[in-house]
Amino acid sequence: MKYHANLVKSVIEILKNVFESGDHADKLIDRSFKANRRWGSSDRHFVAETVYEMIRWWRLLSKLDEGDWVPGSDAGWARRWATYELWRHGRTVDWKWVVEKLGIQEGTFSANEIEKRILALNVEKLGVRTSFPDWLVHRLAQQYPIDLEKILTALNRHAPVCLRVNALKGNRDSLMKRFKEINALVEPHQEVNSAIVLQKRSNVFSTPMFKEGLFEVQDVASQRVAALLDPKPNEKVADVCAGAGGKTLHLAALMENKGILVACDPLKYKLIELKKRARRAGCSNIRTEVLGSTKFSKRHAKYFDKVLLDVPCSGTGVFRRNPDTKWKLSEAETERLKGIQKEILSQYSKMVKPGGRLVYSTCSLLKEENRDQVNWFLKVNPDFKLIKDDERRPDLHEEDGFYMALLERVNHSAENIPSETH
Numbered sequence: 001m002k003y004h005a006n007l008v009k010s011v012i013e014i015l016k017n018v019f020e021s022g023d024h025a026d027k028l029i030d031r032s033f034k035a036n037r038r039w040g041s042s043d044r045h046f047v048a049e050t051v052y053e054m055i056r057w058w059r060l061l062s063k064l065d066e067g068d069w070v071p072g073s074d075a076g077w078a079r080r081w082a083t084y085e086l087w088r089h090g091r092t093v094d095w096k097w098v099v100e101k102l103g104i105q106e107g108t109f110s111a112n113e114i115e116k117r118i119l120a121l122n123v124e125k126l127g128v129r130t131s132f133p134d135w136l137v138h139r140l141a142q143q144y145p146i147d148l149e150k151i152l153t154a155l156n157r158h159a160p161v162c163l164r165v166n167a168l169k170g171n172r173d174s175l176m177k178r179f180k181e182i183n184a185l186v187e188p189h190q191e192v193n194s195a196i197v198l199q200k201r202s203n204v205f206s207t208p209m210f211k212e213g214l215f216e217v218q219d220v221a222s223q224r225v226a227a228l229l230d231p232k233p234n235e236k237v238a239d240v241c242a243g244a245g246g247k248t249l250h251l252a253a254l255m256e257n258k259g260i261l262v263a264c265d266p267l268k269y270k271l272i273e274l275k276k277r278a279r280r281a282g283c284s285n286i287r288t289e290v291l292g293s294t295k296f297s298k299r300h301a302k303y304f305d306k307v308l309l310d311v312p313c314s315g316t317g318v319f320r321r322n323p324d325t326k327w328k329l330s331e332a333e334t335e336r337l338k339g340i341q342k343e344i345l346s347q348y349s350k351m352v353k354p355g356g357r358l359v360y361s362t363c364s365l366l367k368e369e370n371r372d373q374v375n376w377f378l379k380v381n382p383d384f385k386l387i388k389d390d391e392r393r394p395d396l397h398e399e400d401g402f403y404m405a406l407l408e409r410v411n412h413s414a415e416n417i418p419s420e421t422h
Helices: 005-021 025-035 041-056 058-064 074-089 095-102 111-119 134-143 148-155 172-181 220-229 246-254 268-281 295-299 331-351 371-380
Strands: 162-165 186-188 195-198 215-217 236-239 260-265 286-290 304-310 352-362 384-392 402-409
Touching: 005 025, 005 041, 005 074, 005 095, 025 041, 041 058, 041 074, 058 074, 058 111, 074 095, 074 111, 134 148, 162 172, 162 220, 172 186, 172 195, 195 220, 215 246, 220 246, 220 304, 220 352, 220 384, 220 402, 236 246, 246 260, 246 268, 246 304, 260 268, 268 286, 295 331, 304 331, 331 352, 331 371, 352 371, 352 384, 371 384, 371 402
Parallel strands: 236 260, 236 304, 260 286, 304 352
Antiparallel strands: 162 195, 162 215, 186 195, 352 402, 384 402
């Protein structure tokens, strides 16, 4: 295997920023691509694949490199990369090449020692073998005692690239035809009629179809959320934790651009990005609201027909896409997020009118963020009832891990109207 020094240097620099500065891997990779526009597709693939795989398997790599890792040391980062190459691909990196091409003067690399540790991995505990923090393995084990290893294994696989057809500008058949014209391998999802799955990863953002707003990149599980809320044309709908608007755009399409759709988020820059995406998608019924107090929810008490609460969560269901999250997440952070989830449920459920509906959703696999939160809410809010809920798992459904619950606010006045007699 012939390595290119500039690519390996980029991998090491990205990893340093992820683990030392806490930066997001996807943004660092994108920045690296923009700074090196002459890289070909194989160069970009090497950088992105190596970075994501090393992050995904960081704990296991740490075990293989045990005792030799020096935080902040260039030689340490290079050793970790060389360890990855040997473990993942069976390729022994020549340390002389590292010294000469990467400019690293200290350190050594013993392939024989690493190979011995690789052979001994099968006796290591599950957290090491699957490369997950022990505290998280323990929490998942309590919830999934039988399927635990299957779930952890699935979370380490590559996520498929899924697209959501923008129904405001076309249909699935016409979009698939456009993709086939550029020799892209795509197939329709068997259950979700808005979804297309790519059979081979490619840069879909550079296609004319993306620039025309014919689709968004969105996992199938995420597409199920707006569909569960099922907003109708001319209804009043609020997406409270809208972020950059992936689900908001789906809601607008389901509403056929008719009615009121308010996208809310405390971060203004995310709503600015949402507006850009909405223009490309041809969504015209969206208005945005920056949340900074309880005024909005009080002003709109019992106003909306439908409310979506896609709340901040641990992100344990999307480790396939964001492997760096599992090293940034902590038990304390999950407890903090659970408090935020309860606050959002309590405050913004008040905006649902009697007879209206609410969807609570997370991209988490932790029951404490999912059904437990819904059960708590229903206990303290007897004017709501659970219609149905759904849990999606990467090991069972080949989708991101998601939870979604559809709740309805009971219309007591309607219940008290005597039925007609004939």
